[in-house]
Amino acid sequence: MKIFTSISPKQILIACLFYVTAGNIKAQIMDSVITRVPVDTTKSLLNMDAVYNRPFLTTDKLPVALGGYLEANSFYSSEDGVSEGLSFQARRLTVFMSASISKRIKFLSEIEFEDGTKEIGIEFAAMDVTFHPVFNFRGGIIMNPIGAFNQNHDGPKWEFVERPDVAVNMLPATWSNAGFGLFGKTHKKNWVFGYEVYLTNGFDNSIVDNEDNKTFLPAAKENKERFEESNNGKALVTGKLAIKNRKIGEIGLSYMGGVYNKFEEDGLKLDEKRRLDVFAIDFNTTIKKTATYIVGEYVVATIDVPETYTQQFGNKQQGFFVDVVQTIFKRKILDWESASFNFAARLDYVDWNVGTFKETGTNIGEDLWAISPAISFRPTSQTVFRLNYRYQWQKDILNNPPSLTAAWLFGFSTYF
């Protein structure tokens, strides 16, 4: 008994990693019995399927399938002419495990180690029960389906080392919470429809009380207790509708909202109930003629910030990103049957404080623009080498001349 109680979550994670490693060794020895679970490449997939649409490995007798990805990069950046030099980053090691528990019941988890072991988190660990294709139950630790990136964030899928600013510096991707909900999908001819709706724990006061000195939804990620209990007893509602035409592309509309603050304790009122409401629209398409892939997301958030607090913390935010990826060629290189070389570009924009100053009526700053041209090489679709250049203009709250930052980033991301 003592043995079990002394095992820490960290040890469990290390054991899982060992398990994966052991699986790889086993794969070398018993290559004939290990199989790769094929990635579904049918055009019925929506962004919401990203969580299962990953490469997994399994063996005949093993009840679970394993997978994951690794991301690492180097970067050289300079802000207003001052550089900290060259650095290397081990950004993420993510391990997936999935299992078909029985007919209609399956499980998937995603455990992530960020920046070495600086941050270890369960990003997704849910059981799905299928009653009907349009009526599925999901419960556990789920990724709130706000925008597209939060659910579809695997590094090897993207041509950029950095994640979109709107997704990680305005929205809190990867944003996971304990909760339950429903999802489903149906299709008719060229059309695919999907929906998701979940009730989860959510945000807390830190979004308007943090060292980033702005309304900052990602600050809530620091609160690990959200996996244990709600901050205020009010559920965060997240819902998404997606529609896809197989010949045109996919568009998604999503909403996330609820009371974010702790408004009472022991029956005593601490504050008014204050809401957070986020709306997002996302899209992706491929222009067939040129094989140009375009993906993007626009998000607007309103946050009830007390009138008597400081305007340093804004009550409205918005932002977007757009990626354009152009495959230059795709052919056999060395032993890689369909290696590809791509050009890409990303445009990022975030305004953390939309509005005007009460005192002067002038526009509040606190915004960011960035452009990132990129080239990438994919020896296979599951591995990407990428070279990015990023140039960023960021204004302070007063709209003073922007701080200029540029960076070169070179790295790779690969499923395993």
Add this chain to the structure above:
Amino acid sequence: MKNSCLFIIMIILSFFFMGCEKTMPFAPEENELLDGPVEGLSTAEQIQFLKGDEAFGDVFTIEEGLGPVFVANQCASCHAGDGKGSPFVKFTRFGQPDTLGNQFLSFGGPQLQHKAIPGYQPEQLPFGATSTDLIAPAVSGLGFLDAVSDADIISMSDENDANGDGISGRPHWNNIPGYVQLRPNSISQNGKYISRFGKKGGAYDLLHQTSGAYNQDMGITSLFEPIDPFSGLEVDPEVSTQTVHDVVFYLKTLKAPLRRDQDDSDVIVGEQLFSQADCAKCHTPTLQTSNSPIEALSNKVFHPYTDLLLHDMGSGLDDGYTEGFALTSEWKTPALWGLGLSKDAQGGTYFLLHDGRAMSIEEAILLHGGEAEQSKTMYTQLSETEKQQLIKFLESL
């Protein structure tokens, strides 16, 4: 097609490996910035400067002691880029209509904390209290002003206007808190000492100024100012003594603003007009430091354009509020160095004078009164070209 693509890729890669530095943004010229350390600091002093710089930018959260009532949540909010504040972080002081002391200390005086953390209500201006709005000054070069000897300040004063020029600056002889350490060359008059920081010259030194700002601006208590402005009770320090000292050291060792366009012919003429209009009688161009424990500040000649004295600025700038023993119409001459860079810290627009009411240098000049009435009149009699030359000079500071 493939060859041209490979060619482009090779160019990009060459660009990356050979020209990394050239793709980076250039640093602004040193004279375009207000921040940065004074030249000649030792390594140990530079380390403390960096610590102070970091603490100056630290954001106080509620858990760390912000408020519950406050004006701003970090030093840098009121001094963006170490420059002047903007109306966004304007603050109000109230409750002292004469030199007999603040009558509203038990009502939250002297400063109105007009913001509050969620769940609390900000302070309201008490009925009957006179008040003034203020915006924060730039903080660059403060160590030089701190190191000017009392004797030098006294030598610039002319309290009874003995020379009959209509200008009668006087030092602000004030009571000082027990925690400040007197400068070695301090001069006392009836138990009072010359205070030189703040719009009314109410703070003796940068420790006095900084501890007061932590307390009154952010609601942060320290060993030096342990009374919580909300409850009025003494509470545990919310900022460490070392951090306060680091910030004071940072403020002391910020470089003096550097001139720009000094050789421009208009600027040269403008400087002459500045003297001819007697502006330089209060905005004294050149001062000298005495001995300082910081070697880089010792015995240095510098050009702040202030005499650190109180001057009567007339009824137009008299808000009916004062501090210490200054009259309500008296203001300490603000240093003009860095004036041309002010708008880069104020969101692109000038907000000048004590409360930012002047939105251009000319407007600020025209709002001068009292002892400066004569200089203002001389300015109005200049030709348009001369006015522009004078303003160009001021923008070069």
